[in-house]
Amino acid sequence: MSDSIDPITLLRETIISGKLDSVKLIQDKRELLFEKFEGGLKLPLDHPTAWKSSQPNQYLTLGQIWLYMCNLHLSNLDYMKRNREVGTTMVTMNDREPVKLYFSGQAQSADNIDEIARPSTVLKKSYLKSGKQVQSSAQVQEQMLKRREVKQEEKREKRDKKCIDFINECERKLSGKTNCLQAQGKSFLQVLQLGYTLTGRAEKAKEVQERIKQRMEQIASQNARYSSLSGANRALLGVSQIVDVDVGLLHSNKNQKRRSLLEEIQRMPKAQDPRTMEPYQRGPVRPIIIVPASFSPGSISLTYAKSFLQNGEYDLKQAAVSVTAPVIISRKINDETQEFEIHDSVTTFTDTQWKRIVAVFVNGQEWQFKDWADKLGGAKRYVELFLRVRGYFLHFADQAPPEQIGKWNIKLLPLQRNKRHQDVTVYNELWSDLEAFLHREKFKAPDLSF
Template sequence: MDPLSALRDFTVRGELDKIVRVGDEFRFGNDYAFPCSAETAYRSKQGNLYTLETLIYYVKNTHIKHIEYIQNARTQKIPTVTLPDRKSLLEYLQGKISSNDAIEFVVPQNPRIPDSVPMDVEEYRPEDPGLIGIRVPADEEEDEKDRVRVLEKVDYVSMINDLERPLKDRESLLECRHRDFYSVLVASTRREDERQRLESHQRKDGLVAKSRLMGADERGLGFWKDGEELGFDSTPKPKMHLKGSKIGEGVPIILVPSAFQTLITIYNVKEFLEDGVFIPADVKVKQMKGPKPDCVTVQKKFSRDRVVAAYEVRDKPSALKAEDWDRVVAVFVLGKEWQFKDWPFKDHVEIFNKIIGFFMRFEDDSVESAKIVKQWNVKIISISKNKRHQDRAAALEVWDRLEEFVRSRSHT
């Protein structure tokens, strides 16, 4: 008989008191003996098979509250029956129902142990290491060497897994009510932000000075590390002139709106482009010390100490000189016509032929929010309101399109 059927039989007969634990096994009177860790044929809604130890402890403690049952079981290090399984399991063990979908009789039946023969239990491991049995004394009709009764085939991995009790996974933690994990994100990025800011200030003077001495075509595909040029093409190229559609001399400029209606501003552009993390501008304003910066240097990197290129980010187009406009390569658009008032271009067609435009939006915003910009030659970049791990992909898309545009413009 299998362990589940034996337990049901003793429960229906009201003989649970005859089930006694001796060492690592349960003895059902003088009828049966099973290992405590033997898996039964009853499968939990969580997917695992309940062990005999779990079911016996449960059926003997159905009279106490569930929370008290769980606490007591944990004290004794016994796996528990989950709340969704309690009712149907108890009805089956008490004989109120004959079966249910959770029962899978796949465990080999255990032979009946003679009532009159005292059991001398010892571990037996035949060629198959997954088989565990008991050895009992021989009688007159059987040879003692062959008196090995295999109780069941044990899956040791499942036995170990049964002792593990997952409390919460990553998704359930993030879905907790009344908890705001945004502050955790801000705190976790603050230290890295400060380190990056210090490094940026230390390198800015030397990097900007060197960049201003080199033509954009000479700089576009080059790499610098501690003053050493690591470019793809080391052949010197002539400097560019401030004519046509080529990039002017100096560090390329990215323009962002000064209004808070847009997602990317001069306050949070550095974290987004350098670190791939979107932090709302109003949060960054609260973190800032000192006045609003007129210019922010943003670096595209291969790694922490390998800079690909540097860009100046500004939000006051009116402060640009005529020669500065030749260095403008990108603009984050607000989606309003007045953003381009007094720009030195004829119309939107000319603007977005010479400057690549980006429009940042939340992915679940209405279509109306991008209705105007869809008429312009700009790239729409969507980010999630809550899934910050997706920000990096959006930032990389901006870099890829920007660098492709700069290369094509440099070779025009």
């Protein structure tokens, strides 16, 4: 039999078993005698229980609950007189109904019981029978409040840690202070102008205004030149100029919002199992990234795709690992988890899979695209291809890219051969660029069939 006594459990079991009359008050010692125990068991009348009062930071005592349950039949005035005689405080009106329901057995649980503070109210039978003086009511109350404060602090720390973990999950990994200032394709000149204006620096604000005007003229000029060209002549603008222009906005109506490439893919119908007519894939439709089927040091293949594209780690130790397509990775985009499929071959692709391709890692050789001929209209339409999908060339920085790469609209991603801690910088640059591409309108050309 347990040596511990919980005042709430003891009193409730005594009342439910119909033995409330066996509990006697020893007025001069301010104790309650529970005669059902062999030799009797005395508990302090003023010992706090874990029952939270409606009064702030207050708990009902054993004597308060016992006296109220003994006098349910009395009027409020007579109940008040009885409390004066015993020397206890009345149970408040707000507390009476919950106390009555729980201790009479009509309710199996009660929200008023503070499970955090409950251990502080437990007494030991052996200690009580020894005649030793137990802690005073004030000491027990203080322990209960301290225990509650500690638990609340632990909850706050867990909540704060959860918030910090969420922020860290959403933030880009940074390897240096320079990365903090990178925001590809975005200009904060208007924010800077507002800051100068609010701090009364009119001349600085005017200078920024001139820079904003010049920037707007540059964008307008780029848009006009791009719209006037077609086909291979668009390549004359140069990669850097095209990258900074949102191709979708060049042909868009200002009063009509166009869907981005990512939105178009997410709205595609999912492939269904013909037997059950259930989708093969759960969750949103996945965009597809193509990597080379062959591997050379510094490049990427299916084997290294997950470690680099998911974790920002170019792990050469995985060379012996066998991987089959598709490899699935996930990425937080607009506060939502978006999955991607990684493939190294398009030979068995359906029309829907072709339309889901958003990026290609190239090895610099034209034979990589031998299976793309039908989708390119039977010609080498690499200018249109790399406007429709984003092209990347991953390589070691001390290796010169193939000559063919310079003719294509490809983003170079140079890795440091012996500095793996800098992989995350390239990883951030890649995803910043790809996310910007996904938020643009899909490039459409009559010569491309996907």
